[in-house]
Amino acid sequence: MAQRIAAVGARRITPKEAAGLVTSGMWLDYGASLCQPDVFDAELAQRMEELRSVKIRACLTMRPRAVLEADPTGDHFVWINLHFSGYDRRKHDAGIANYLPVNLGEIPDYYRRFIDPVDIVILKTCPMDADGYFNLSAASFWHRALIERARMVIVEESSGLPHVMGEQTGVHISEVDYIIRGDDAPAAELPNPPPTDVDRAVARLIISEIEDGSCLQIGIGGMPNAVCSLLRESPVKDLGIHTEMLTDGIIDLYRDGRITGARKQLNPGKIACTFALGSRHLYDTIDRNADFHFCPVDYTNLPHIIMQNDRVLAINNTTQIDLQGQAASESDGHRHISGTGGQLQFVRGAYASKGGKSFICLASTYDKRGERRSRIVPSLTQCNIVTTPRTDMMYVATEYGMVNLKGRSVAERARALISIAHPDFREALEREAYENRLIPSGYF
């Protein structure tokens, strides 16, 4: 364990005193989503003029950050992010956020092996319980590894967060240097818009592959969540969940009694996940509810663990796919959109699971500056990042159909993907596929 800056034991201090511990050049860590501190952040922003080059690692920011709002040029605070929310994306567009490429499930190991000990980690947590633990709420992620490696640990107590059950869900007071009083604001919510017709068409195709006892991972974004809505209308039962993110869609299925986890090999009877984001209803459902088993992300996301459940179905979203079957799910050229997240690890874990399948889904088109474009393309947008390589790709689904690329030649892949592109683009895609020798001349 890294040497602590202050071996004084946990002490209550004011948020202003906590922010006063920061000096120029330090590495801070705000953690991810619901654990990002709010009161500390506001106090630190007040000190902007005294500080330079304070580096802050964070992930999936759910509320505006005072340090970034106060410093629109990024001279004082440097924002380094492991997965972008819409807010992080806008800060990247503005030139003041930087992405750190990760497979989400490997992050605890990065903190333990590759990242120098963090100077100060500041995490928002539930208030201390009777056993001296500050529950990390619905945001387990890599926070345990971070706490073990940081030189100083500050917790910002807040009664607004749900208290979760599972493994390694808390930080003990003996590991904490300072405690500050938080704002008790309710946990940030993530809107869950109703599925579109296209979402429903794609979801219908995927649902045809789901059977009683399938073990689901539902990725981030509208389309994977549509699968949950449609599953409520189907007869399947005894579903299992081993996922990264718990969503409102999963909560609805749980409330309907569709999820029992009875046929899971790992954590039978439990919904395993590492974080949750959604509505107040979701947070109320998971609060002190032992059916939900929160674990560090290197348990939920590592392929050799995912595969221990049979019939794992991983359902994830992408923004663009080329005729080889490479999916670019996280960027638009150099414009960073989100992150690799858990996509590749769940694709691999599902493949390795007995009877497992992975699904990458996308709408066939999108609008850019009023022009309709195909998401299935001969070549990825220049500088686009490949999230799932062609060798890992299994099922791809659009509203026009679903194809399995495993065991298919380049020509067969190109043909299969053209068959599920929007009809208006198929002819041009086919022409380019021949011109670039993806499909040999004379090939039928």
Ligand SMILES: CC(=O)SCCNC(=O)CCNC(=O)[C@H](O)C(C)(C)COP(=O)(O)OP(=O)(O)OC[C@H]1O[C@@H](n2cnc3c(N)ncnc32)[C@H](O)[C@@H]1OP(=O)(O)O
């Ligand atoms: C969470 C788990 O359980 S682990 C595995 C899941 N993780 C992943 O799959 C990681 C990669 N995937 C993702 O990040 C998401 O699924 C996405 C980005 C593909 C889709 O998420 P959604 O929330 O449905 O995307 P949404 O339609 O809101 O678009 C997000 C942004 O991407 C932009 N975008 C979407 N498609 C495209 C495209 N084809 N080209 C360019 N930009 C695009 C949108 O304009 C939007 O940017 P804006 O906010 O500036 O307008």
Ligand SMILES: CCCC(=O)O
């Ligand atoms: C926080 C990461 C969400 C994802 O895996 O996409």
